[in-house]
Amino acid sequence: MKIAVMGAGAVGCYYGAMLARAGHDVTLIGRPAHVDAVNRDGLLLEFGGTQQYIEMNASADAAAIAGAGLVLFCVKSTDTNDAGAQIKPFLAPDTIVMSLQNGVDNAERLSAVIGLPVIPTVVYVATSMEGPGHVKHHGRGELVIGQSAQSDKVAETLRPAHIPVEISDNAEGALWAKMILNCAYNALSAISQMPYGRLVQGEGIWDVMRNAVDECLAVAKGCGVTVPGDVWGAIEKIAETMPGQYSSTAQDLARGKTSEIDFLNGYIVRKGAELGIPTPTNLALHAMTKLRESRD
Ligand SMILES: NC(=O)C1=CN([C@@H]2O[C@H](COP(=O)(O)OP(=O)(O)OC[C@H]3O[C@@H](n4cnc5c(N)ncnc54)[C@H](OP(=O)(O)O)[C@@H]3O)[C@@H](O)[C@H]2O)C=CC1
Ligand SMILES: CC(C)(CO)C(=O)C(=O)O
Numbered sequence: 001m002k003i004a005v006m007g008a009g010a011v012g013c014y015y016g017a018m019l020a021r022a023g024h025d026v027t028l029i030g031r032p033a034h035v036d037a038v039n040r041d042g043l044l045l046e047f048g049g050t051q052q053y054i055e056m057n058a059s060a061d062a063a064a065i066a067g068a069g070l071v072l073f074c075v076k077s078t079d080t081n082d083a084g085a086q087i088k089p090f091l092a093p094d095t096i097v098m099s100l101q102n103g104v105d106n107a108e109r110l111s112a113v114i115g116l117p118v119i120p121t122v123v124y125v126a127t128s129m130e131g132p133g134h135v136k137h138h139g140r141g142e143l144v145i146g147q148s149a150q151s152d153k154v155a156e157t158l159r160p161a162h163i164p165v166e167i168s169d170n171a172e173g174a175l176w177a178k179m180i181l182n183c184a185y186n187a188l189s190a191i192s193q194m195p196y197g198r199l200v201q202g203e204g205i206w207d208v209m210r211n212a213v214d215e216c217l218a219v220a221k222g223c224g225v226t227v228p229g230d231v232w233g234a235i236e237k238i239a240e241t242m243p244g245q246y247s248s249t250a251q252d253l254a255r256g257k258t259s260e261i262d263f264l265n266g267y268i269v270r271k272g273a274e275l276g277i278p279t280p281t282n283l284a285l286h287a288m289t290k291l292r293e294s295r296d
Helices: 010-021 032-041 077-090 106-114 151-161 171-192 205-222 231-241 248-254 265-275 280-293
Strands: 002-006 025-029 043-047 050-054 057-059 070-073 096-100 118-131 134-146 165-168
Touching (some): 010 025, 010 043, 010 050, 010 096, 010 151, 032 057, 070 077, 096 106, 096 151, 106 118, 118 171, 134 151, 171 231, 171 248, 171 265, 171 280, 205 231, 205 265, 205 280, 248 280, 265 280
Parallel strands (some): 002 070, 070 096, 096 118
Antiparallel strands (some): 118 134
16 A cells, blocks of 8 residues: 655654555655655664664655555644645545644544545654654654544554554543643743753742643533543653653744644633633743744
């Protein structure tokens, strides 16, 4: 089966590389600098202290997605609608589309744009682009995917490529759990430009995080979502296990890029307003991050 990746970035290149390494016919759709490097040398995958060039197809033209049986959709939440509109003309009615993105509404938004079902996928991986056509794996790699008629087929395709897949009847709740963690840390790390270990030592920071999380849980409940696991316990663990890490939002702002904050704290604020649930802490975190994002 031909597999296409829309968004040749940290997540898309990693999963594309794992699948190509396992013998699949993989096509990456990405920006010209990455595409040129992959077409020239192959994709450089750094994994567990090893480096390997992996041959695969790459194109800057969304038309290269034509004929794919499976599409991994891996752009940032800010690009979902535009990238979805670009691939729509090249999808068949039976193409399986997965959203490998943070935030809770990407699968729904993408599905509305392309007119096909989209499998929501929670991505537990840490990867980064180290340069054009060069992806580095820092840890983990497992996916939790929603139930659908195609989910078994997806799992059977991905698992032999050393991509652990769990099919869950509460993938939505798992996406929420991850987003709530993001709502606790991402904006604070972005506004302060501090890593988590130092951040949580700030005066009142745990209280701010607790308030943000309580608002998120109230909004999740209002949306009828059951958030699995010990959300607060997982949040406390992040500061212990990743003390030197800056949030992806902090990294985006440091590079002058638009962040996904509208789909994290911003999403909670919008949903809270719809449901009549106050979200003052998320409102402040979102507004301050947007201010910082708009700085020259
Ligand atoms: N990196 C990680 O470790 C993790 C990331 N995630 C989530 O996964 C998603 C993807 O993140 P990540 O891979 O880090 O993001 P990246 O920015 O590294 O990758 C996305 C890539 O897609 C490109 N792109 C966007 N729109 C188009 C388009 N229309 N045509 C071609 N290329 C396009 C972007 O280019 P440009 O930048 O020029 O727009 C970028 O190179 C996000 O929702 C993120 O939150 C989840 C877990 C871990
Ligand atoms: C888990 C966490 C908070 C790790 O940095 C993350 O998902 C992000 O930075 O967006």
